[in-house]
Amino acid sequence: MAQTHGDQLAGGHTAPQEDEETLVQQLRAGEEAAFVTLLERHHAPLLRFLRNYLPTAELADDIAQETWLAVLTGIDRFEARSSLRTWIFRIGANRAQTRMRREGRSVSFSALEQGSADHESDAADIEQLLPRGFSHDQGRWSSMPARWEEEPETRLLSDETVELVRETVQELPPMQAAVITLRDIEGWTSAEVREALDLTEGNQRVLLHRARMRVRKALESHLEGGAQ
Amino acid sequence: MTSQATMSDMPSCHEVIQLVTDYLEGAMSPDEQERFRAHLDNCDGCGAYVEQIRTTVRVMGHATPEALSPGARQELLAVYRKWKAESAGRHSGLRGKLRKLFGR
Ligand SMILES: [Zn+2]
Numbered sequence: 001m002a003q004t005h006g007d008q009l010a011g012g013h014t015a016p017q018e019d020e021e022t023l024v025q026q027l028r029a030g031e032e033a034a035f036v037t038l039l040e041r042h043h044a045p046l047l048r049f050l051r052n053y054l055p056t057a058e059l060a061d062d063i064a065q066e067t068w069l070a071v072l073t074g075i076d077r078f079e080a081r082s083s084l085r086t087w088i089f090r091i092g093a094n095r096a097q098t099r100m101r102r103e104g105r106s107v108s109f110s111a112l113e114q115g116s117a118d119h120e121s122d123a124a125d126i127e128q129l130l131p132r133g134f135s136h137d138q139g140r141w142s143s144m145p146a147r148w149e150e151e152p153e154t155r156l157l158s159d160e161t162v163e164l165v166r167e168t169v170q171e172l173p174p175m176q177a178a179v180i181t182l183r184d185i186e187g188w189t190s191a192e193v194r195e196a197l198d199l200t201e202g203n204q205r206v207l208l209h210r211a212r213m214r215v216r217k218a219l220e221s222h223l224e225g226g227a228q
Numbered sequence: 229m230t231s232q233a234t235m236s237d238m239p240s241c242h243e244v245i246q247l248v249t250d251y252l253e254g255a256m257s258p259d260e261q262e263r264f265r266a267h268l269d270n271c272d273g274c275g276a277y278v279e280q281i282r283t284t285v286r287v288m289g290h291a292t293p294e295a296l297s298p299g300a301r302q303e304l305l306a307v308y309r310k311w312k313a314e315s316a317g318r319h320s321g322l323r324g325k326l327r328k329l330f331g332r
Contacts (some may be wrong), residue, residue, distance in 0.1 A: 039301065044296055047300070143277060209248075216281060
């Protein structure tokens with residue numbers, strides 16, 4: 001229990017390679033506690049990721065279960081060429097795709113399609129997402145943006161603010177939500193995210209950028225009041 | 229703002245806003261990075277904006293990951309135990325066959 005608490009305090013921002021190696025060994029040795037640790041760390045984000053793509057919550061639950069079973073049966077073959085958590089997510093993405101194909105529907109995790117799908121809606125949004133005080137027509141600041149870093153911690157990190165951030169992320173387009181969740185909430189490296197979601201470096205960055213722009217905008221309304 | 233000559237080497241405010249993630253992700257060439265920094269040195273608005281993005285990322289880091297629900301925990305542990313029992317069964321089944329084959 002103390003272990004779990006420590007992980008939560010760190011905000012999941014640790015990706016210790018050695019720690020994963022130990023977990024893999026324990027899992028191979030059939031230690032249930034190692035499986036529980038993995039579930040505690042990765043099940044919720046995995047499920048959220050799958051729910052973004054699949055038509056029903058039941059199907060996402062189903063694929064998540066299938067993923068964990070595949071992790072158990074495949075752990076002996078896991079070669080640590082990727083990190084354990086990226087491997088788990090890749091299994092999830094593959095299973096989801098396979099299932100959708102079998103049901104005659106297509107679901108795309110490909111960066112290209114996702115990127116262009118996001119692109120169209122984003123073109124109209126760009127102006128809307130610009131920071132307050134920036135004049136798009138004049139291309140300069142008509143008033144200075146607020147210094148958020150000078151806000152008291154109690155306000156910046158209040159439950160209310162953090163909840164707002166979480167809600168905003170949930171409303172993002174699926175791929176943006178996946179990228180920003182893994183990068184900024186779960187604390188994965190960009191290399192891990194690219195590998196887990198099968199993204200190029202450039203696409204990962206574009207998705208992260210768009211997601212952060214939207215979260216920044218939401219924070220702006222929250223911290224500075226709704227009026228323009 | 230500084231003179232046109234120095235500003236012309238730098239990205240515009242609009243470009244800074246759009247390139248902030250490339251900058252924070254370390255995805256710029258040393259040259260681009262230098263020009264980006266030079267803009268920030270000369271433009272308070274963009275400086276404050278970049279800090280807003282940094283603050284956004286910091287707040288995100290405090291949105292602790294969702295916890296595993298008790299229901300999911302129960303269900304997946306059941307999956308684990310079933311899998312373990314079955315794989316143990318498979319192994320002992322194999323051992324049984326080998327025993328028969330080799331008379332021990
Ligand atoms: Zn500027």
